[in-house]
Amino acid sequence: MTIADRLAAIRADLPAGVTLVAVSKTQPPEAIREAYAAGQRDFGENYAQEWRAKADALADLPGLRWHFIGGLQTNKAKYLAGRVALVHAVDREELAAELSRRFGQKGATARVLLEVNVGGEASKEGCPPDRVEALAAAVRALPSIELAGLMCIPPPEDDPRPHFRALRALRDRLGLRELSMGMSADWRIAVEEGATLVRVGSAIFGARPPHGARGGAGPATAS
Numbered sequence: 176m177t178i179a180d181r182l183a184a185i186r187a188d189l190p191a192g193v194t195l196v197a198v199s200k201t202q203p204p205e206a207i208r209e210a211y212a213a214g215q216r217d218f219g220e221n222y223a224q225e226w227r228a229k230a231d232a233l234a235d236l237p238g239l240r241w242h243f244i245g246g247l248q249t250n251k252a253k254y255l256a257g258r259v260a261l262v263h264a265v266d267r268e269e270l271a272a273e274l275s276r277r278f279g280q281k282g283a284t285a286r287v288l289l290e291v292n293v294g295g296e297a298s299k300e301g302c303p304p305d306r307v308e309a310l311a312a313a314v315r316a317l318p319s320i321e322l323a324g325l326m327c328i329p330p331p332e333d334d335p336r337p338h339f340r341a342l343r344a345l346r347d348r349l350g351l352r353e354l355s356m357g358m359s360a361d362w363r364i365a366v367e368e369g370a371t372l373v374r375v376g377s378a379i380f381g382a383r384p385p386h387g388a389r390g391g392a393g394p395a396t397a398s
């Protein structure tokens with residue numbers, strides 16, 4: 176199956192109103208071009224440096240929208256300013272403040288989601304559920320940022336459905352619109368539970384080269 180075939184198969188099952196974000200981390204620019212040629216416009220990347228190289232290499236593609244879906248060091252927020260359509264994984268006020276500042280400097284507004292640590296694992300990224308309301312209030316008070324919704328990555332060993340349901344309830348309570356949830360293995364469940372954005376990588380592009388792999392198409396350097 177080609178990338179175009181896999182995209183078509185997913186789109187056939189995706190309800191209207193749900194945005195398919197093609198997760199292209201560690202994939203070469205040519206794979207993104209192939210997906211773009213098949214009509215895909217939203218792409219998700221995780222590593223700031225790798226993404227910047229690819230964004231430059233693909234600057235000729237009109238209408239391509241970048242989603243930054245990975246954890247982000249505060250000092251890298253400046254690279255995203257004015258270039259990323261949606262930042263999916265804001266999990267602390269310091270990062271939100273820096274995104275607001277840097278997008279504001281470019282006359283732009285940062286559109287963001289809060290990543291919620293639905294699994295409650297100490298080691299993982301994401302804002303603890305009991306602190307999301309306070310974080311949302313802090314983000315809403317910043318000048319150049321729009322809080323659009325919530326995002327989660329359930330623990331891989333769990334049944335994702337209760338986590339998706341909990342995220343939706345939290346989203347409803349906060350009066351937000353977007354719900355970024357579901358990956359290759361569980362996007363159908365996420366859609367059933369109300370996802371407005373699904374982040375699908377390997378089911379579109381096939382197996383992923385490791386992050387920082389050498390000898391491939393260049394941009395997959397460490398970031």
Ligand SMILES: *Cc1c(COP(=O)(O)O)cnc(C)c1O
Pocket residue numbers: 198200221244245328357358359360374375376377378
């Ligand atoms: C890599 C990644 C995905 C896509 O994972 P697949 O299992 O390949 O679909 C989705 N979301 C985030 C945050 C990721 O890091």
